[in-house]
Amino acid sequence: MNMAVRTPDPKKMIKGATGDWEVIIGLEVHAQVTSNAKLFSGASAVFGAEPNMHVSLVDAAMPGMLPVINEECVAQAIRTGLGLKAAINLYSVFDRKNYFYPDLPQGYQISQYKQPIVGEGKVLLDMPEGVVEIGIERLHLEQDAGKSIHDQHPTMSFVDLNRSGVALMEIVSKPDLRSSEEVKAYLAKLRTILRYLGTCDGNMEEGSMRADINVSVRKPGEPLGTRCEIKNVNSMRFAAQAVEYEARRQIGIIEDGGEIDQETRLYDPGKGETRSMRSKEEAHDYRYFPDPDLLPLELDPAWVKSLEADLPELPDEKKARFVADYGITPYDAMVLTLERASADYYEQVAKSRDGKAVANFMINELFGRLNKDGKGIETSPVSPAQLGAIVDLIGDGTISGKIAKDLFEIVYTEGGDPKALVEERGLKQVTDTGAIEKAVDEVIAANPDKAEQAKAKPTLSGWFVGQVMKATGGKANPQAVNDLVKRKLGIE
Amino acid sequence: MTDLTALTLAEARDALKAKTFTAVELTDAYIAAMEKARVLNAYVAETPDKACDMAKASDARIAAGKAGALEGLPLGIKDLYATKGVHTQACSHILDGFKPTYESTVSANLWADGAVMLGKLNMDEFAMGSSNETSHYGAVINPWRRNGSDVNLVPGGSSGGSAAAVAARLCLGATATDTGGSIRQPAAFTGTTGIKPTYGRCSRWGLVAFASSLDQAGPIARDVRDAAILLKSMASVDLKDTTSVDMPVPDYEAAIGKSVKGLRIGIPKEYRLDGMPAEIDALWQKGIDILREAGAEIVNISLPHTKYALPAYYIVAPAEASSNLARYDGVRYGLRVPGSDIVDMYENTRAAGFGAEVKRRILIGTYVLSAGYYDAYYLRAQKVRTLIKRDFETVYAEGVDAILTPATPSAAFGIGEKADADPVEMYLNDVFTVTVNMAGLPGLAVPAGLSAEGLPLGLQLIGRPFDEETLFTLGAAIEKAVGTFSPAKWW
Numbered sequence: 001m002n003m004a005v006r007t008p009d010p011k012k013m014i015k016g017a018t019g020d021w022e023v024i025i026g027l028e029v030h031a032q033v034t035s036n037a038k039l040f041s042g043a044s045a046v047f048g049a050e051p052n053m054h055v056s057l058v059d060a061a062m063p064g065m066l067p068v069i070n071e072e073c074v075a076q077a078i079r080t081g082l083g084l085k086a087a088i089n090l091y092s093v094f095d096r097k098n099y100f101y102p103d104l105p106q107g108y109q110i111s112q113y114k115q116p117i118v119g120e121g122k123v124l125l126d127m128p129e130g131v132v133e134i135g136i137e138r139l140h141l142e143q144d145a146g147k148s149i150h151d152q153h154p155t156m157s158f159v160d161l162n163r164s165g166v167a168l169m170e171i172v173s174k175p176d177l178r179s180s181e182e183v184k185a186y187l188a189k190l191r192t193i194l195r196y197l198g199t200c201d202g203n204m205e206e207g208s209m210r211a212d213i214n215v216s217v218r219k220p221g222e223p224l225g226t227r228c229e230i231k232n233v234n235s236m237r238f239a240a241q242a243v244e245y246e247a248r249r250q251i252g253i254i255e256d257g258g259e260i261d262q263e264t265r266l267y268d269p270g271k272g273e274t275r276s277m278r279s280k281e282e283a284h285d286y287r288y289f290p291d292p293d294l295l296p297l298e299l300d301p302a303w304v305k306s307l308e309a310d311l312p313e314l315p316d317e318k319k320a321r322f323v324a325d326y327g328i329t330p331y332d333a334m335v336l337t338l339e340r341a342s343a344d345y346y347e348q349v350a351k352s353r354d355g356k357a358v359a360n361f362m363i364n365e366l367f368g369r370l371n372k373d374g375k376g377i378e379t380s381p382v383s384p385a386q387l388g389a390i391v392d393l394i395g396d397g398t399i400s401g402k403i404a405k406d407l408f409e410i411v412y413t414e415g416g417d418p419k420a421l422v423e424e425r426g427l428k429q430v431t432d433t434g435a436i437e438k439a440v441d442e443v444i445a446a447n448p449d450k451a452e453q454a455k456a457k458p459t460l461s462g463w464f465v466g467q468v469m470k471a472t473g474g475k476a477n478p479q480a481v482n483d484l485v486k487r488k489l490g491i492e
Numbered sequence: 493m494t495d496l497t498a499l500t501l502a503e504a505r506d507a508l509k510a511k512t513f514t515a516v517e518l519t520d521a522y523i524a525a526m527e528k529a530r531v532l533n534a535y536v537a538e539t540p541d542k543a544c545d546m547a548k549a550s551d552a553r554i555a556a557g558k559a560g561a562l563e564g565l566p567l568g569i570k571d572l573y574a575t576k577g578v579h580t581q582a583c584s585h586i587l588d589g590f591k592p593t594y595e596s597t598v599s600a601n602l603w604a605d606g607a608v609m610l611g612k613l614n615m616d617e618f619a620m621g622s623s624n625e626t627s628h629y630g631a632v633i634n635p636w637r638r639n640g641s642d643v644n645l646v647p648g649g650s651s652g653g654s655a656a657a658v659a660a661r662l663c664l665g666a667t668a669t670d671t672g673g674s675i676r677q678p679a680a681f682t683g684t685t686g687i688k689p690t691y692g693r694c695s696r697w698g699l700v701a702f703a704s705s706l707d708q709a710g711p712i713a714r715d716v717r718d719a720a721i722l723l724k725s726m727a728s729v730d731l732k733d734t735t736s737v738d739m740p741v742p743d744y745e746a747a748i749g750k751s752v753k754g755l756r757i758g759i760p761k762e763y764r765l766d767g768m769p770a771e772i773d774a775l776w777q778k779g780i781d782i783l784r785e786a787g788a789e790i791v792n793i794s795l796p797h798t799k800y801a802l803p804a805y806y807i808v809a810p811a812e813a814s815s816n817l818a819r820y821d822g823v824r825y826g827l828r829v830p831g832s833d834i835v836d837m838y839e840n841t842r843a844a845g846f847g848a849e850v851k852r853r854i855l856i857g858t859y860v861l862s863a864g865y866y867d868a869y870y871l872r873a874q875k876v877r878t879l880i881k882r883d884f885e886t887v888y889a890e891g892v893d894a895i896l897t898p899a900t901p902s903a904a905f906g907i908g909e910k911a912d913a914d915p916v917e918m919y920l921n922d923v924f925t926v927t928v929n930m931a932g933l934p935g936l937a938v939p940a941g942l943s944a945e946g947l948p949l950g951l952q953l954i955g956r957p958f959d960e961e962t963l964f965t966l967g968a969a970i971e972k973a974v975g976t977f978s979p980a981k982w983w
Contacts, residue, residue, distance in 0.1 A: 057594060061819040063587065064574045064596060064698040066733050096815050098861070100838055107818020157834070159823070287861035289870060292705035292812050295734055 008220035011129070012179040016251045021217045023247040024224060025183055026137075026175035029190060030168045031200040032144065032208035033076045039143050039167035040067030040110060040294075047206050051149075051160035059165040061105035066293050069094075073167040074297065075307055076199040077117050077141050080169055082308050083197045084136050086121025090299045092140075098287040103146035103159050111170075113288045116140035117297065123173070123193070124316055125185040126334050134186055135174035144168050169200065175214065175224070180240035180247075187211060187236045188338075192315050196340045210234050215246045217254070225250070226260040230267050230274055242267035246274050318343055326355025335363055341377045342367075348384035353391055361391055365408050386411050389418040402474050403427050430476045433484070436468070439476065440484045443467045451489060458491040496521040497661040501565055501718040502745075504664055508554060508564045515554065515564025519547035519608055522566045526610060526662050529635075531983050534657040536571055536629045537579035538611040546608040553606060562725050563606030568663035570654050571612045572619055573599050573709075574698035578609075582700040583627040584617045586845025587826040596698025597730045598667060598709045605725045610663050614653030617847045618817065619674055619702040622921035624652025625911045626849040634682060634904050635660035635979040639946035642982075645904040648678030648921070654712045655682040659979055665713040665722045669699060671706045672805055673900075673925025676937035679712050680899035680950025683939045683977035685719045685967065686712040690958045691932035692737035693723075695730030701816040703809040704735075706929040715976050716938060716967040720744035723960065739958060747961035748968040753787030755962065758892040762798035763924060765901060772898050772949065775940050779896050779951040782940075782973040783966065793892060795883040798927055800876045805926040806919060807860050807873035813850075814857025820845060852915065881931040888956050894966055897924050899937040899950035928954050936963040938970050939977050948977050 013020040038045050041058035058065045081088050095113040118139035125132040146164035150157045171190065177183055191202035191209060202209050211234075216227035230246060233239045245267075250260050264283070265274040290296075313321070315337045322333040322343075336359060337343045350358040366387060370380055390408055393399045399407060399422060407427055411418055422428055430436060443464055444451050454460040464485045469476055496518050499507065504518060523540045543566060550564035574580050574592040581587035595603070603609070616626040623646035624632040634647040635656055647656040651668030655678035658666050668675045670688035679686030687710045694709035701707060711722035724745065729738040759780060764773070784790050822828035822841030829844045831837035846854070860869035887895070901923055910918050928935035933954055940951040951970060955963045 060824055062592065062594070062825070063580070063582070063590070063700045063819070064592075064696075066697050066735075068732060068734055098815050098818060100818065100821060100835075102821075102823050102834060105819060105824060107821060108815050285863045287815070287858065287863075287866075289811060289815070289861055289866070292703070293701075293735065 006176060006178065009129075009178065012182075013220070014217070014247055014251060017255050020220065021247070021251050022220050023178055023243070024175050024216045024218060024227075025177035025243060026214040027173045027177065027183065027186060028212040028214070029171045029173075029187070030210045030212075031080075031171060031190075031194055031202070033073050033141075033167035033169055034198060034200055035070060035072045035076060035167055037070050037072070038165040039070055039073050039141060041165050043165065045166045047208070049162055051158070051162060053162060055161040055164065059105065059161055061107070067110060067291070069294065069297065070167065073141060074117070074299075076167075077139060077169055078299070078304055078307050079197050079311060080171070080194065080199045081118030081121065081139055082311055083193050083199075083314055084118070084121035084123060084139065084171070086136055086139065087119035088299065088304050089115065089117055089119055090301060090304070091115065092117040092297045094141075094291045094294045094297065095288045096291045099284050101145065101148075102157060103148045103161070103164065105146070105161065105164060109143050109145065110291055110294070111142035112140035115296075123186060123189055125182060125189055126330075127182065127185060132182065134176045134182075137172040137174050139169055139171045142168050142170055180243040183213065183243050184236045184240045187239060189315075192338055196312055196314055198312075204234050204236070207234060211239055213239060213242060213246075215243055215250070216260070217247055217250045225254075226262050228260065228262065228274075229264050231264055231277060233267055238267055238269050241269070241272060242274055245272060249274065312340070322346075322355075326350050326359070328355055328359045332359045332363060335367075339377060345377055345380070345384050349388045349391065353388060354395060357395065358388075358391055361387065361404075365405065369408070369412055381412050381415065382408065386418055393418060393422060397429060397477060398422060399427055399429050400474060400476075400478055403429065426475075428475065430472055433480060436472070436476050436480050436484055439468050439471045440464070440481065440488050443471065444488055454489050455491060458486075461485050461489060461491060464489070497525050499664075500714045501664040501721055504565055505562070505721070509559065511554070515547040515550035515608065516544065518564060519543050519566050519610075522610055522663060525660075529660055529662050529983050532633045532635060532656050532660055532662070533630055534614055534632055534653045534660065534662055535568065535611045536581075536583060536614045536627075536653070539578055539609055540611075542578070543608050543610050546603070550606050550608060560604065560606030561721070562602060564608060565606070565664050566608040566610045567602060568610050568613045568654060568657045568666040569599055570651055570667050570669060571615050572669050572700045573667055574700070575599055575609065575612065579612050580700070581628070582618045583615045583629055584820075584845065584847070584850070585628040585827060586820045586841070588845075590826050592698075594698060597695035597728065597732065598699070598726045600698075601728055602667070602725055607725070613651075613657055613666055616650035616652065616674075617850050618700065618813070619650040619669055619671055619707075620813070620849050620853055621649040622673070622677055622918050623905070623907075623910065624649040624678070625907065626847050628847060631907050632656045633907065635981075635983065636682060636904060636947055637979070637982065641945075644907045645947070646681070646907050648681035648900075648904065650674040651678050651686070651712060655679055655684055655686070658682070658684045658712050658714060660981075660983070665711055665718050667709060667726065668712045669702075669707055669709050670925075670929065670935075671702050671708075671809060672929050673922040675710045675712060676899050676925050676935055676950070676952055677921055679937040680939070680952075681904040681948065683948030683979065684712050684714065685716050685936070685938050685971075686710060687719050687723055687936045687960065687963065688928065688934065689723060689727060689960055690737075690934045691929075692735055693727045693934070693958065693960070695728060695733040695736045697730050697732040703812040704816060705812060706805075706809055708929070716936075716964055716971050717745060717748050719936070719967075720748055720964045737958070742961055744961060744964050747964040750965045751787060752783060752966055752969045755788045755893045755966065756891050757783050757788045757790050757966070758793035758887050758895040759790060760793050760795045760798065760895060760897060762795050763897045765923070768898075768901055771943050772901060775949045775951065776896070776898050778974075779940050779970060782970050783896065786969045786973070788966070791892060793887045793895070795880075795887065795927070797876060797879040797883050801880055801927040801930055802919065802923055804873040804876035804880070805922070805930055806856070807869050808877065808930070810853040810857035811861050811870050812857070814854045814861065817846075817850070817854060849915070877930045880927055884931045884933060884954075893956070893959075894962050895954040897952045897954065899924060899952040903943040903945065903947035903949055924952055928952075933957060934960045934963055936960075936967045938967040940970055940974050942977065
């Protein structure tokens with residue numbers, strides 16, 4: 001374990017009665033592998049079917065059934081490993097993790113214990129203070145369990161085995177995180193990477209990404225404290241809340257002279273607290289041993305190389321390229337590359353246009369509007385071509401920025417060709433200086449007092465610009481209005 | 493008509509081909525024999541209707557000139573094999589009423605070649621036992637008795653039903669499985685021939701698992717030729733079992749009658765046990781003499797880690813079993829004994845469903861895998877296993893073609909004689925056979941004579957990986973010298 005690779009940062013610490021406390025956090029993220037079939041059976045891995053519709057003889061652990069590894073799931077784990085800049089282990093072993101539970105038909109989970117398929121890697125977080133590197137300890141493949149349903153019968157539980165045997169990647173971080181903000185950023189970044197790679201849809205509501213969070217606290221410079229593990233957190237917000245609560249709970253106990261019990265806890269989002277699930281003494285003895293039904297997984301280096309060659313551009317690389325190629329800020333580049341679909345959308349529009357103008361319009365208008373509707377970029381009613389046309393209309397001075405917002409709303413709600421809409425609805429910016437001049441003259445004539453004051457205090461010219469814009473229904477070219485107002489008031 | 497059940501599988505095959513009699517006639521003869529032999533308790537489920545249907549279909553295929561390699565030949569299937577819609581319980585109470593919706597790959601291979609299923613054969617529960625006394629369906633009685641005695645003897649185990657049925661002519665041949673000697677020891681106790689092929693030669697798909705890294709399917713048959721014919725049909729690569737091996741299946745029957753001249757036969761000194769009965773020693777010497785006279789070269793070899801094989805086996809096999817048997821939890825199929833909550837239901841079900849020997853092995857297996865003991869037991873046993881494997885690799889690398897040993901340390905014993913004794917005494921039955929499973933090698937048990945009391949005794953031939961052919965050649969040479977053995981019918 002790396003004890004203190006990071007210099008303690010007082011800004012990330014939690015203040016207690018006895019001073020600052022450093023929070024040490026490590027995450028185990030279970031990410032459901034995107035694949036058609038399960039890890040060791042041919043049954044469908046698709047979410048949302050009627051209970052027990054996607055269950056093969058293997059998934060139900062019928063006598064004499066044997067697991068057969070799904071090559072696509074292995075490829076997905078390797079892609080993910082490569083995306084995490086991690087070492088790919090050409091030799092890995094599947095083990096059995098033994099425990100009894102009704103939704104675990106075999107009585108053991110096939111997992112990888114001592115020899116995982118992926119070794120050490122890293123994830124970079126864009127934090128306000130700069131880039132923070134979080135180490136990845138390992139990634140391994142394992143089977144998901146089924147689902148126990150306890151609310152269908154007064155005395156019995158029902159079991160749905162649709163998920164039983166679905167492939168999961170367990171991605172284990174090093175204990176490198178130091179705050180709830182970093183936890184959120186880590187989960188978001190991991191999700192982005194997985195979605196770029198197409199190896200997990202990252203859908204936390206459907207449970208395709210869940211996190212076990214290990215939290216401990218210590219005074220800066222001291223050895224690691226006793227940790228508690230918060231199980232199965234299924235949203236980034238809850239993860240952050242759970243960490244905040246748990247860290248403060250532990251600090252409170254220690255400052256009151258108590259000791260932390262190593263235990264497994266659950267986060268209750270309703271109450272906003274974590275509570276004990278089982279103590280170390282109650283921990284299972286999983287009796288891991290290599291699964292004798294499966295040969296060790298030996299990878300052909302050439303195959304790994306071919307998977308690497310086919311990897312898509314990853315968010316960090318894409319972000320750097322956007323900054324370099326389109327001249328946008330690292331922050332904008334980060335926002336645009338959060339989703340591969342957004343980045344692709346951006347590039348479609350920004351190619352042969354002013355990258356900065358496109359970035360601004362996308363981030364401020366498009367993302368804002370989509371967010372309001374809870375829509376993703378994939379279902380945006382405004383296509384890249386339409387958005388590009390709007391940006392072009394601003395760029396060549398046909399419409400003002402303000403009109404562009406109105407035009408965008410029309411295109412968003414009604415659709416249509418932006419250029420044609422501008423013509424049809426008379427949204428064209430007035431660049432006819434004669435017409436603008438007339439409006440300026442009228443406003444100045446109607447407000448002689450203000451005109452006098454403006455001569456003494458030039459910033460008041462803004463009021464005149466506003467009035468002229470209002471009088472022209474926002475269609476006047478703001479720059480032209482500005483120039484004229486200043487000239488007419490004699491305050492150049 | 494003469495008794496059709498007196499024919500070997502090869503003879504019956506040729507007679508069917510020559511249309512001397514029909515598959516239905518042959519099957520009827522076996523169904524009649526089974527009915528008369530129920531006292532032996534070899535079958536736990538008879539499927540005469542299915543057998544008749546299959547035999548009729550075989551006759552149709554024979555008439556159409558589309559006969560398979562085993563067309564119309566009635567076989568018994570060990571209860572460990574999943575047979576679609578038919579009783580499949582590994583002779584355990586915990587699988588009460590279980591009838592799979594699927595067919596094991598090995599039995600499917602047999603049916604694809606035209607074989608006829610007579611029923612499911614008794615066995616030790618989950619293949620755990622060396623006497624067939626742990627079956628939920630009661631002990632199998634060996635058709636052999638000591639001279640002038642009416643004491644019932646065990647047929648060996650775990651494939652005791654298979655061995656007894658073949659010896660008593662209640663089927664032409666039987667499927668069996670071997671995890672530590674479960675084909676070879678009962679074959680030796682009943683004067684039949686059994687082969688455990690190389691690990692990976694037959695698919696394990698649809699075989700109720702005992703110890704996955706050791707389990708292997710194989711036949712028990714009247715003679716060496718019959719075993720060769722059956723193995724040819726049983727063996728195959730199977731995409732559903734990734735431990736099965738993709739190698740062509742040779743024509744094993746062609747190996748029979750080949751000269752053994754020049755073959756180097758290793759005689760391992762470690763198999764000469766203290767206190768071994770003189771007649772076992774004498775039998776071994778007889779085998780050596782037969783092969784030498786037939787032209788084989790006899791060499792003394794050493795397999796130094798042999799003495800660790802049995803203890804290591806009784807760690808590895810129970811460890812895997814403890815995990816493999818976790819699925820019998822009362823939730824989805826088989827027995828369920830209700831309880832106040834889920835844990836109570838598990839405990840009630842498994843307490844009632846498993847017999848004493850199975851429970852003992854689950855406990856041993858759970859213990860050796862548990863935190864703090866894993867390294868000392870399981871890991872160490874795996875290291876021993878590697879050393880045992882290396883012992884064999886070394887002698888094979890030095891030019892040894894096969895190894896000759898006794899199959900068992902004694903002849904068949906009486907029912908109940910060892911059941912109540914120290915379980916380790918029962919485990920000692922496997923002392924000559926477990927090394928072969930630990931190393932994943934092929935092993936053939938062939939009858940070589942009778943004891944002073946008139947009971948069959950067997951020799952074991954151990955081969956190189958996937959060299960079952962040499963074992964059939966050598967086994968046939970021994971058989972040619974000593975003949976075959978049948979029990980006097982008393983049932």
